[in-house]
Amino acid sequence: MPNWRYFTERELACRHTGICKMDPAFMSRLIALREAVGKPLIITSGYRDPSHPLEAKKPRGGSHAMGRAVDIAATHGFALDIIRKALALGFTGYGIAGTYIHLDDVPEGGVPVRPALWTYGA
Ligand SMILES: [Zn+2]
Numbered sequence: 001m002p003n004w005r006y007f008t009e010r011e012l013a014c015r016h017t018g019i020c021k022m023d024p025a026f027m028s029r030l031i032a033l034r035e036a037v038g039k040p041l042i043i044t045s046g047y048r049d050p051s052h053p054l055e056a057k058k059p060r061g062g063s064h065a066m067g068r069a070v071d072i073a074a075t076h077g078f079a080l081d082i083i084r085k086a087l088a089l090g091f092t093g094y095g096i097a098g099t100y101i102h103l104d105d106v107p108e109g110g111v112p113v114r115p116a117l118w119t120y121g122a
Contacts, residue, residue, distance in 0.1 A: 002027070006034045012046030012070070019049050023067040026105050029089055030070060033103075036085040042073040044100050062112060063093055069104035071097075095120060 002009065004027055013020035034041050048055045048064035055065045063069035074082050079101050083094060086103050092114035095102030106114045 005031055006040070007031070007043065011043050014047050014049040014052055015045065016052040017049040020047050021049075021067045022047050026068040029091065029105055030103075032089050033082070033085055033091075036089065037082060039078075041070075041082075043070050044073050045069075045071040060111070063104035063106050066104075066106065068106055069093065069102060071095075071100045071102050073100050075099060092116070094118075 002022075002024075004012075007027070007030065009020045012022050030041075045064060046069075047067050048062075050056065050061050050065050052065070055061055072082060075098070079096075082101055082103075086094070086101075091103045091105050092108060093102065093104035093106055093112070094117040096117070097120045104114075106112055108114050
């Protein structure tokens with residue numbers, strides 16, 4: 001069992017398969033973010049197996065399938081605080097949704113292209 005301090009394997013595991021293959025370097029960054037923010041981070045999506053419905057429709061696995069992404073429940077000031085701290089910690093992917101923030105640390109020069117910021121259109 002990994003020691004992720006503030007996070008459990010259960011909350012980061014794929015909601016479709018129960019498999020959890022989070023990248024260790026990403027988890028170190030996420031733990032640093034949790035400490036910088038100073039409040040619990042509610043994970044709504046962590047690892048996604050390539051067979052997860054959201055991944056299976058992509059031509060290749062995205063950042064969640066790489067174990068290098070989370071979606072964190074947050075809005076308004078809390079969302080902005082998370083983004084400010086995440087920028088300082090070197091996260092490279094920022095997805096802004098109505099009720100959550102997607103963060104990943106996919107390396108620059110790879111696929112998907114980073115750095116990047118996007119919104120989730122209606
Ligand atoms: Zn996401």
